[in-house]
Structures are given as structure tokens and as C-alpha cells.
Amino acid sequence: MNASKSIAIRPQSQTQNHLRRVALASLVFLIAALLTLPLFGVIIGSMGESDGTWSHLSETVLSEYVINTLALLVMVGVLTGSIGTVSAWLVTSIEFPGRKVVEWLLVLPIASPAYIASYVYTDLMDYAGPVQSALRGLMGWGADDYWFPAIRTLPGAGLVLSFVLYPYVYLLARSAFLNQSQTRFAAARSLGASPLRAFWSVALPAARAAILGGIALTLMETAADFGVADYFGVPTFSTGIYRAWYGMGDPVSALRLSGLLLVIMAILVMAERRFRPSQANNDIARDTVLRRMKPSRPLQWLAAFACIMPILIGFAFPVARLVYLAAGDIARNGMPQFVSFATNSVTMSVIAAGLTLALSLFLAYAQRGRTRNQKTGPMSAATRLATLGYALPGTLLAVGLLLPMTTIDKSISRWMLDQFGWAPGLFLTGTVVTLIYAYVIRFLTVSYNTVEPAVSSIPRAMDEAARTLGSRLSRIVFEVHLPGLKPALYSAGLLVFIDTMRELPATLLLRPANFETLATQVYRLASDERLAEASVAALILIAIGILPVMLITRANLKS
Incomplete structure (x- = not known):
């Protein structure tokens, strides 16, 4: 009797495992398609x-x-x-x-975005900057008495x-x-x-x-x-x-x-x-x-x-x-004007870091424990495509997103008009939704490359031992895996956070109207030759960037 029950249960268990693998692969392919x-x-x-x-x-x-x-x-x-x-x-x-x-x-x-360095060196080396002014003052030169390389x-x-x-x-x-x-x-x-x-x-x-x-x-x-x-x-x-x-x-x-x-x-x-x-x-x-x-x-x-x-x-x-x-500039104007820009930057960066960490964990666990042959299959190829975003420049990413997102917006608006007689307009394009979408595509690679090695290094024997004690998979992940993954998750989150904070071209092209971040504010003011006003936002960006850089450097130097 017991033998017949075990024979009946085994095919059902195999079917469930097969369905889980199919569902997992489908999700990976869906994520790859979206990204x-x-x-x-x-x-x-x-x-x-x-x-x-x-x-x-x-x-x-x-x-x-x-x-x-x-x-x-x-x-x-x-x-x-x-x-x-x-x-x-x-x-x-x-x-x-x-x-x-x-x-x-x-x-x-x-830790310093390159565009900030370009603004500063232009200010330093231009004709009216302190370097050339000091040279003219020391040497007594006029405007036509010397040559100085253009920056x-x-x-x-x-x-x-x-x-x-x-x-x-x-x-x-x-x-x-x-x-x-x-x-x-x-x-x-x-x-x-x-x-x-x-x-x-x-x-x-x-x-x-x-x-x-x-x-x-x-x-x-x-x-x-x-x-x-x-x-x-x-x-x-x-x-x-x-x-x-x-x-x-x-x-x-x-x-x-x-x-x-x-x-x-x-x-x-x-x-x-x-x-x-x-x-x-x-x-x-x-x-x-x-x-x-x-x-x-x-x-x-x-x-x-x-x-x-x-x-x-x-x-x-x-x-x-x-x-x-x-x-x-602070002595003249104070800092209240930068509070809203910093709030926008931090909010977007936190959301992007959280979403990329969640996707990185899912993709890393989807690859964990796969054999060498499986790691060269379609599912691994989809994962590699999903984590290709860091190779896409911000300008390319932005224009590549605008066309499909506009098409989706128009299709939904047209369907809503046909069904309910109401056209909602463009509710994805030109909103923070598309901007966050771009951040996730661009910086998922950074997060995944940090999280995946840590996930793959977790011994399978640890899972088997926990299962013999009656633990479910969710409990194993939250109580056994995550404590050991914390250093990798912290590093990945910090990296995505700072990269999102200073991302410029994608933010310029995709941000909503009247939505400014520290990066776009620095760009706008510096482009108007108002570097003194941009300097506060630039220093905030650099200061935030130093922390993760030093933490990662410390880990690298120790290892």
C-alpha cells in the first residue's frame, strides 16, 4: 500500500518540479525581454x-x-x-x-564624475580663470603677449x-x-x-x-x-x-x-x-x-x-x-535650494538600488546550481542579455526607450478611448516610471556582477542540511543565505546608488518636466557658466561618491 502511494506521489512531484522550472525560465526570459x-x-x-x-x-x-x-x-x-x-x-x-x-x-x-572635473578645469584654465590671471599678473603680460593651451x-x-x-x-x-x-x-x-x-x-x-x-x-x-x-x-x-x-x-x-x-x-x-x-x-x-x-x-x-x-x-x-x-555661494545664498534636488536624487537612487538588488538576487538564484552545460543554454543567454545594460550609454538607452514607451502609451490610450471613451494620454513617457526603468536597465549589471558570485558560492550542502530539518526554501533563503550575502548586497546597493546619483544623459532625456536632480542641476548651472552656484551640488555628489569608493577600496586592499 505504501509502495503504491509513493509511486503515485513521485510523478506528481516530478510534474511540480518541471512546472517550477518552466515558470522560472519564463520569468527570466520576460525580464530579459523587458531589459x-x-x-x-x-x-x-x-x-x-x-x-x-x-x-x-x-x-x-x-x-x-x-x-x-x-x-x-x-x-x-x-x-x-x-x-x-x-x-x-x-x-x-x-x-x-x-x-x-x-x-x-x-x-x-x-568618486568624482568626469563632467564635474571638466567644469572645474574650464573655470581654472580659461582666460578669466585664476591660472591665466595669475600668469598675467606675475609676468606683466597683455592679452596678446602669450599663448596658453585651450582646455x-x-x-x-x-x-x-x-x-x-x-x-x-x-x-x-x-x-x-x-x-x-x-x-x-x-x-x-x-x-x-x-x-x-x-x-x-x-x-x-x-x-x-x-x-x-x-x-x-x-x-x-x-x-x-x-x-x-x-x-x-x-x-x-x-x-x-x-x-x-x-x-x-x-x-x-x-x-x-x-x-x-x-x-x-x-x-x-x-x-x-x-x-x-x-x-x-x-x-x-x-x-x-x-x-x-x-x-x-x-x-x-x-x-x-x-x-x-x-x-x-x-x-x-x-x-x-x-x-x-x-x-x-553658501555665504550668499544658503543651501535650501538644493534640498529638493538632493531629495529627488536620493529617492530615485534608493528605488533604483532596491529594484536592481531584487532582480539581481532573482537572476543569481535562477543560475545557482546549474551544470556547465546548462550555463551555456538559452536561460543563461537570457541572463547575459538582461545584464548587458551597463554597456549602453545613457543617451543610447534614453532614445532606445523613448520610441517603444511612446508606442505602448499610445496603444493603451487608444484602447482606453475605444473601451471607455477616455484617453489618459502619455502616462509612462516623460514620467519617473520610465526614468527608473532606464536606471534599472543601465545599472543591473553592476548589482548582478556583485551579487551573483556571492550567491553561487553558497554550498548546496547547506540547503540539503536545512531541508532535512524541515525548513522550507523561503526560510532557508531568509535565515541561512541572506546573513552571508549582506556584504555583497551592501556593496551592490551602494554602487548602484552612487551610479544613479550621478547619471546625467539618461536623466536629461527622460526626466519629467521641472524635475531636477543634483546631476542635472550641476549640468544646467555649469552650462550657463554659473559654476559657483553649481559647486554645492557638485560637492554633495562627490561626497556621497567617496563612501562606497572607500569601502570597496578597503575590501580590495585587504584581499
């Missing part, structure tokens, strides 16, 4: 008919967009690769005064972006130098190679993959940049998309430019994944205790100077100037 909507919007929308603007663009400025974007990528790639690699090598291989402090401070420039140029944009973005390369290069074999380096030195030659022939080739991965990340940020290129007047794909949509009123031309930018981003994404460091596959491991070289005192001070300069240029000088300007 890849901008891609389809760009591809489909770019096939429409332009009103003649595209022909004009292709004949006049398209080549300029291509050349400037590629030139900016080359410049930033070379500079960030050089600054990040050299500083990482110096702090890992040479003992110099203040090395431990500098090792922390080298990450700080990434609002393509090289100026490349320099600003490089000194803000180099920490991507620095962090990965530092980790690679710390984890590579010391025996190989010592062998090269014992054969008569100088430290510089040993670096070029041994240390640098071993860290090449990590360095190229970091450079790929900086190039993704550079291709996605809007604020620096727009303020410096450098025509790139990001600024061209914005102008085609708003300045020329031609969505099709904007979408076609987005499609070309998408090709560039796809190449950079493949490069980043190709060179992404993998500890599991690392065939070079540190085999001796790290012993830093101690050169002569002048060389030690030279190494310290080489590491301190990127910190000063990328972080200290801009922040010092902002503090000076903000002190005067």
Missing part, C-alpha cells in the same frame, strides 16, 4: 524613414563624430593605461614615503577623462602585480636585468590581460560620456544623439547614430569580457612573500611624486576649487 527593450527600440527605430536630417548628418558631421569618438578612445586608452599601470607598479613594488596612504588615495578620482578641445577632454577614469586600470593592474610570480621577477634580476627591464619583460606581460580589461572599462565609460564632450564642445556620438533628438527633432537620425555607437560598445564589451581577470583560471600565483624594492632616497621621492600627481589632478585640485566656490 533589452532599448536594443530593439534602437534597431527597429533606426530602420524608419528620416526627414532628410540623416542625409545632412552623414554628409557633414558623421565623419567628425566617428573621428572624434575614436580619437578620444585612443587618447584615453593610452593615458589611463599608462597612469594606472605605472602607479600600480610603483605602489606594489617600491617602498617610498607615504606609500600606504597613496595606495588608498589613488582610487579617489573615480575646451579634444585633447582637453581626453586629459580630464583620463585623470578621472585611470582607477579602473589601477585597481586591476595592482591586483595582477600582487598576484603574479615573484620568482620570475627575481630570476630576471639575477640574470642582470635592471628593475625597469624586468618590469617590461616579466611583470608587464604577466599583468597584460588585467590591464587591457581595465582599459576596456575606461573606454566603455569614455564612449558613454556626454557631460565632458558636450561642455568642451567636442562632437561625439553621445552629443550627436542628443542634438539629433532635441536640436533637430529627428528621432530616426538619433536612433541611427545610436546604432553606430552600439557597434562600438559591443566591441568594447567583448574586449572587456575577453580580458576580464579570472582568479579561477589564474596560472600565475605569488610564490614568495612580497618584498618591495628600496631604491635611493631621490628615486623614492620621484616614485611618490609620480603617484601623487594623478591624485592631485584627478581629485584634489577640482575638490579644492569646488570648496572655495561653494563657501562663497
Whole structure:
């Protein structure tokens, strides 16, 4: 009797498990479809008919967009690769005064949005700025007696972006130098190679993959940049998309430019994944205790100077100037005007962080425990598509969303009019709903890449032990898994929070009317040459960005 009952129950249990797997896969595919909507919007929308603007663009400025974007990528790639690699090598291989402090401070420039640095350096280096004014006062020069390099140029944009973005390369290069074999380096030195030659022939080739991965990340940020290129007047794909949509009123031309930018981003994404460091596959491991070289005192001070300069240029000088300007503006106007902007920014950032964490946990658990063959199947492909958003620049994401969201709005409005005789109008487009949607698409990758490794590292034996004690899956997750996942969840939430706080192009294009955030307020005031008024909002953004950067840096340095 008991045997017959068990036979009857087993097929029912298998059916239920099959239904659960089907439901899980369906949800993953639905999430992937919703999060890849901008891609389809760009591809489909770019096939429409332009009103003649595209022909004009292709004949006049398209080549300029291509050349400037590629030139900016080359410049930033070379500079960030050089600054990040050299500083990482110096702090890992040479003992110099203040090395431990500098090792922390080298990450700080990434806490400052690049567009804020561009506003500050323009203020500092322009004709009426303090640098040129001081030169004229000291030397007694007139306006026509000297030449000074213009900051609002393509090289100026490349320099600003490089000194803000180099920490991507620095962090990965530092980790690679710390984890590579010391025996190989010592062998090269014992054969008569100088430290510089040993670096070029041994240390640098071993860290090449990590360095190229970091450079790929900086190039993704550079291709996605809007604020620096727009303020410096450098025509790139990001600024061209914005102008085609708003300045020329031609969505099709904007979408076609987005499609070309998408090709560039796809190449950079493949490069980043190709060179992404993998500890599991690392065939070079540190085999001796790290012993830093101690050169002569002048060389030690030279190494310290080489590491301190990127910190000063990328972080200290801009922040010092902002503090000076903000002190005067607060004394004149106070700070109440920024309360509503900060409230909007924090509210949107908290909502975006919460939604991305929830989706990241769901997708991570959907992938947990899958076999190697299953991890190359359709469900894993859908997960990879769902987490592709960080590769989409804000301008591309915005124009890719506007067309499908407007279509959905019009379809719903038309149905409501047919059924109830009432047209609600556009209730998704131009609201915070679409803006939050864009944030989730763009920053889910950041959250998922932080949460997924933590979820996949939870032993399956822990679940089986809890089940033998009668615990349900929900109780296992909340009482067993989540306590161990807290560090990853905190890190992911902080990263998404700060990225959302400073996101500019998507917010400019998708925000509701009269809805301002700290980022858009900084952009608006700085564009009107009112940097003193923008300085308070800029400092708030930087201050909020420092906390997660330092927490993550602390974890990386300890590990």
C-alpha cells in the first residue's frame, strides 16, 4: 500500500518540479525581454524613414563624430593605461614615503564624475580663470603677449577623462602585480636585468590581460560620456544623439547614430569580457612573500611624486576649487535650494538600488546550481542579455526607450478611448516610471556582477542540511543565505546608488518636466557658466561618491 502511494506521489512531484522550472525560465526570459527593450527600440527605430536630417548628418558631421569618438578612445586608452599601470607598479613594488596612504588615495578620482572635473578645469584654465590671471599678473603680460593651451578641445577632454577614469586600470593592474610570480621577477634580476627591464619583460606581460580589461572599462565609460564632450564642445556620438533628438527633432537620425555607437560598445564589451581577470583560471600565483624594492632616497621621492600627481589632478585640485566656490555661494545664498534636488536624487537612487538588488538576487538564484552545460543554454543567454545594460550609454538607452514607451502609451490610450471613451494620454513617457526603468536597465549589471558570485558560492550542502530539518526554501533563503550575502548586497546597493546619483544623459532625456536632480542641476548651472552656484551640488555628489569608493577600496586592499 505504501509502495503504491509513493509511486503515485513521485510523478506528481516530478510534474511540480518541471512546472517550477518552466515558470522560472519564463520569468527570466520576460525580464530579459523587458531589459533589452532599448536594443530593439534602437534597431527597429533606426530602420524608419528620416526627414532628410540623416542625409545632412552623414554628409557633414558623421565623419567628425566617428573621428572624434575614436580619437578620444585612443587618447584615453593610452593615458589611463599608462597612469594606472605605472602607479600600480610603483605602489606594489617600491617602498617610498607615504606609500600606504597613496595606495588608498589613488582610487579617489573615480568618486568624482568626469563632467564635474571638466567644469572645474574650464573655470581654472580659461582666460578669466585664476591660472591665466595669475600668469598675467606675475609676468606683466597683455592679452596678446602669450599663448596658453585651450582646455575646451579634444585633447582637453581626453586629459580630464583620463585623470578621472585611470582607477579602473589601477585597481586591476595592482591586483595582477600582487598576484603574479615573484620568482620570475627575481630570476630576471639575477640574470642582470635592471628593475625597469624586468618590469617590461616579466611583470608587464604577466599583468597584460588585467590591464587591457581595465582599459576596456575606461573606454566603455569614455564612449558613454556626454557631460565632458558636450561642455568642451567636442562632437561625439553621445552629443550627436542628443542634438539629433532635441536640436533637430529627428528621432530616426538619433536612433541611427545610436546604432553606430552600439557597434562600438559591443566591441568594447567583448574586449572587456575577453580580458576580464579570472582568479579561477589564474596560472600565475605569488610564490614568495612580497618584498618591495628600496631604491635611493631621490628615486623614492620621484616614485611618490609620480603617484601623487594623478591624485592631485584627478581629485584634489577640482575638490579644492569646488570648496572655495561653494563657501562663497553658501555665504550668499544658503543651501535650501538644493534640498529638493538632493531629495529627488536620493529617492530615485534608493528605488533604483532596491529594484536592481531584487532582480539581481532573482537572476543569481535562477543560475545557482546549474551544470556547465546548462550555463551555456538559452536561460543563461537570457541572463547575459538582461545584464548587458551597463554597456549602453545613457543617451543610447534614453532614445532606445523613448520610441517603444511612446508606442505602448499610445496603444493603451487608444484602447482606453475605444473601451471607455477616455484617453489618459502619455502616462509612462516623460514620467519617473520610465526614468527608473532606464536606471534599472543601465545599472543591473553592476548589482548582478556583485551579487551573483556571492550567491553561487553558497554550498548546496547547506540547503540539503536545512531541508532535512524541515525548513522550507523561503526560510532557508531568509535565515541561512541572506546573513552571508549582506556584504555583497551592501556593496551592490551602494554602487548602484552612487551610479544613479550621478547619471546625467539618461536623466536629461527622460526626466519629467521641472524635475531636477543634483546631476542635472550641476549640468544646467555649469552650462550657463554659473559654476559657483553649481559647486554645492557638485560637492554633495562627490561626497556621497567617496563612501562606497572607500569601502570597496578597503575590501580590495585587504584581499
